[in-house]
Amino acid sequence: MTVQKKDLLTLLDSSADEIIGMIKLAKELKEERYTIKNSIFSQKTGVLIFEKPSLRTRITFETAINELGGHAINLESQMVGMGKRECVEDVARNLERWVHLIVARTYSHSTVEQLARYCSIPVINALTDTFHPCQAMAFGLTLYEKLSFDKKRNVVFIGDGNNVCNSIMALCSKLGFNFTVVCPKGYEPDPVIQKRCQEEFKKSGGSLTLTNQMSPSIETADVLYTDVWTSMGQESESEKRKKDFSGFQVNMDTLSRAQPDILVTHCLPAHRGEEITSDVLDSDHSIAFDEAENRLHAQKAIIVNLLSFNNG
Numbered sequence: 001m002t003v004q005k006k007d008l009l010t011l012l013d014s015s016a017d018e019i020i021g022m023i024k025l026a027k028e029l030k031e032e033r034y035t036i037k038n039s040i041f042s043q044k045t046g047v048l049i050f051e052k053p054s055l056r057t058r059i060t061f062e063t064a065i066n067e068l069g070g071h072a073i074n075l076e077s078q079m080v081g082m083g084k085r086e087c088v089e090d091v092a093r094n095l096e097r098w099v100h101l102i103v104a105r106t107y108s109h110s111t112v113e114q115l116a117r118y119c120s121i122p123v124i125n126a127l128t129d130t131f132h133p134c135q136a137m138a139f140g141l142t143l144y145e146k147l148s149f150d151k152k153r154n155v156v157f158i159g160d161g162n163n164v165c166n167s168i169m170a171l172c173s174k175l176g177f178n179f180t181v182v183c184p185k186g187y188e189p190d191p192v193i194q195k196r197c198q199e200e201f202k203k204s205g206g207s208l209t210l211t212n213q214m215s216p217s218i219e220t221a222d223v224l225y226t227d228v229w230t231s232m233g234q235e236s237e238s239e240k241r242k243k244d245f246s247g248f249q250v251n252m253d254t255l256s257r258a259q260p261d262i263l264v265t266h267c268l269p270a271h272r273g274e275e276i277t278s279d280v281l282d283s284d285h286s287i288a289f290d291e292a293e294n295r296l297h298a299q300k301a302i303i304v305n306l307l308s309f310n311n312g
Helices: 016-031 056-067 088-095 109-117 133-146 163-175 191-204 235-244 252-256 288-310
Strands: 045-050 071-076 101-105 123-125 154-158 178-182 207-211 223-226 263-266
Touching: 016 133, 016 163, 016 288, 045 056, 056 071, 056 101, 056 288, 088 109, 101 109, 101 288, 109 123, 123 133, 123 288, 133 163, 133 263, 133 288, 154 163, 163 178, 163 191, 191 207, 263 288
Parallel strands: 045 071, 045 101, 101 123, 154 178, 154 223, 178 207, 223 263
Antiparallel strands: none
C-alpha cells in the first residue's frame, strides 16, 4: 500500500504535541457540542467491527460519527468472520472501497494492524488485547480538565498489566508524567511494551516504576487508576486472579493513605467489590464516569485528527 495515511493503533505512534493537540481539540468539541453543528464527516460512513462486547465504545463511537455529520454502521463480527470466513486483508480491501473509517475492537492486536496495512482509509483501535488508546485519550482529557498539564503528574495504576495499563503507560510516557504500576508478581506489563515506553519516558522526562507493594507509591499519587483483574478472554483464570490480586483492591483504606485530593478512576465496566469498592467508585474522589463521558469527545477529536491528516 503506497498511500500515505494515519491510523490510531497505539499512542506510542503519536507525538506528545499530537496527543496534547487532540486533547485540547476534544475539550473544544465538548464545549461546542450543543452549539455548533459539525459536518466534518458529512456524507461519510464509519464501520464498527467488534469481536468483543461493548457499551461505552460502541455508543460513543456511533454518537461521535453521528454528531460529526456522518453515518455509523455496526458490523457484527460473526457476519464478517475476519480470519475465518474471509481473510483480514480482503475485508480491509473491500471496506476501503465503500466507507471512510474503520473502528475495530478485536482480540488480537495484529488484526487491527492488518486492517490498517491493507486499506487506504484510517483505522482506529477501539481495543485489542494489547492496547486501548481511546481509553487513554479519554483519561488524558479528564486529567486535563481536573488537574491541567502545568506540572508533572504522578499516575499510579493498581492492577493487571493489561491493555489499559499499557495505554495509560504510553500516554504518561509521551506527556512526561511519572507512572507506577502496582501489581502482584507475574502480572507486570509486557517487557517489550515496557521497553518502548521507557524510551519515551527518557525523552519526555517522566519515569516508570514497577512494584509489588501498595505503599509508598499511593502516598504521592495525583491519581489512582484501576481495572478489572480478569479481562475478556481470561475467564478461565478468574478464581486464580481473584486470589492473586486480593491485596490490591482500591478501597477506603487505600484512599486514607493517599493525598486528601486524590483522584480515582476506572476504565469500566467495574467489578464492584473486587478491584474497587462501591464507596470509592461512587465517592467525590472518583472521576471514572467523567472519563466514560469523555470517551465521546476524545474519540471525536481522534476522528477529526485522522480526517485532517488523511484529507491533507
